Amino acid sequence: MTYPEFPPNCTSLLCKHLSSELFEMLKNKSTANGFTLEQAINSGLENSDSEIGVYAGDAESYDIFAELFDKIIEDYHGFSHNDRHHSNLNFNDLKVKDFDEGYVLSTRIRVGRNVKNMPLGSAISKAQRNEIETKVSTALNTLEGELEGEYHSLLGMSKEIQERLIEAHFLFKDGDRFLEHAGLNRDWPHGRGIYHNHDKTFLVWLNEEDQLRIISMQQGGEVLEVFSRLVIAMKQIETQIPFAYSERLGYISSCPTNLGTAMRASVHIKLPNLSQNMEQFKAITQKYFLQIRGVDGEHTQSKEGIFDISNYRRLGITEIEAVQEMMDGVTALIEAEKNLELMKHVESNLDNDYLTH
Ligand code: ARG
Numbered sequence: 461m462t463y464p465e466f467p468p469n470c471t472s473l474l475c476k477h478l479s480s481e482l483f484e485m486l487k488n489k490s491t492a493n494g495f496t497l498e499q500a501i502n503s504g505l506e507n508s509d510s511e512i513g514v515y516a517g518d519a520e521s522y523d524i525f526a527e528l529f530d531k532i533i534e535d536y537h538g539f540s541h542n543d544r545h546h547s548n549l550n551f552n553d554l555k556v557k558d559f560d561e562g563y564v565l566s567t568r569i570r571v572g573r574n575v576k577n578m579p580l581g582s583a584i585s586k587a588q589r590n591e592i593e594t595k596v597s598t599a600l601n602t603l604e605g606e607l608e609g610e611y612h613s614l615l616g617m618s619k620e621i622q623e624r625l626i627e628a629h630f631l632f633k634d635g636d637r638f639l640e641h642a643g644l645n646r647d648w649p650h651g652r653g654i655y656h657n658h659d660k661t662f663l664v665w666l667n668e669e670d671q672l673r674i675i676s677m678q679q680g681g682e683v684l685e686v687f688s689r690l691v692i693a694m695k696q697i698e699t700q701i702p703f704a705y706s707e708r709l710g711y712i713s714s715c716p717t718n719l720g721t722a723m724r725a726s727v728h729i730k731l732p733n734l735s736q737n738m739e740q741f742k743a744i745t746q747k748y749f750l751q752i753r754g755v756d757g758e759h760t761q762s763k764e765g766i767f768d769i770s771n772y773r774r775l776g777i778t779e780i781e782a783v784q785e786m787m788d789g790v791t792a793l794i795e796a797e798k799n800l801e802l803m804k805h806v807e808s809n810l811d812n813d814y815l816t817h
Contacts, residue, residue, distance in 0.1 A: 491518050612656075634648060753767070
């Protein structure tokens with residue numbers, strides 16, 4: 461492979477950090493699973509609108525290609541080569557904010573997990589992926605109480621059920637082009653599936669971008685309830701399935717954006733006024749390290765002034781800090797939305813006064 465020609469408008473962290481010197485240094489290296497630089501960067505090369513553009517094939521990729529991954533990790537999370545990740549799952553440390561009524565529609569917190577001593581999804585074999593499905597679904601079927609539910613394999617699931625689950629934001633979409641070019645959709649739908657409890661407030665996706673996506677969600681803004689359900693589930697699953705973890709990088713994930721806590725804490729929030737003032741909206745999200753997504757997930761548009769807002773950083777901060785960052789930022793967004801509402805009100809009253817006098 462020769463040094464790729466990046467399009468001039470390319471803004472991904474891959475384009476930004478992969479110099480020709482770095483490329484020459486890494487191009488002939490591979491991990492014990494045979495994962496190469498070419499595979500790590502393929503998604504970013506095929507999708508020139510990528511934000512990041514790289515995926516790991518195994519935990520070792522983060523060492524073998526460290527000169528590239530570390531630059532991307534530092535740029536995204538502000539976490540340097542000498543930093544170490546720490547965890548904190550103690551809910552008592554959370555300074556809970558009760559959001560004002562009427563803005564936050566739902567809350568969802570997820571973590572990504574991968575199975576220890578297995579290649580990640582982009583380098584895994586069909587047999588290994590199936591083995592994970594069997595082991596993890598067996599473990600999930602032992603969950604009790606609020607977490608008790610059923611596993612549905614994607615293989616053999618009818619299109620109608622699939623579409624219903626996607627529409628309700630329960631199931632992952634297929635055919636994601638970023639995952640496709642990372643080799644993460646190979647052998648689709650084999651080994652993929654979804655577990656959910658009876659209330660559909662606790663879900664686990666199997667063998668999507670990460671081998672497990674453990675998700676807690678419900679209507680409204682009760683962040684503590686959502687978070688505590690997730691932590692209890694994560695701990696129970698981990699007693700049966702050992703997860704890939706690095707002393708330096710925390711939980712190992714396919715995409716470097718998810719390292720560390722691998723946690724994305726999000727709300728769906730209605731901000732009709734703030735969304736007319738994108739500059740102000742973005743200034744607040746930047747201050748609190750928040751990411752704005754559309755309501756149907758990543759790479760989708762907002763509908764009716766409703767946005768998906770989540771923490772941007774996941775590595776080098778604890779789980780508590782990740783959730784706190786989201787809550788503090790959402791509180792600031794609601795304040796700004798209320799002020800804009802008030803101003804609109806005052807302005808329309810002024811207009812009325814003017815007309816009647
Ligand atoms: N690879 C895609 C990109 O570079 C997604 C990156 C972050 N999202 C994710 N689901 N890992 O834009």
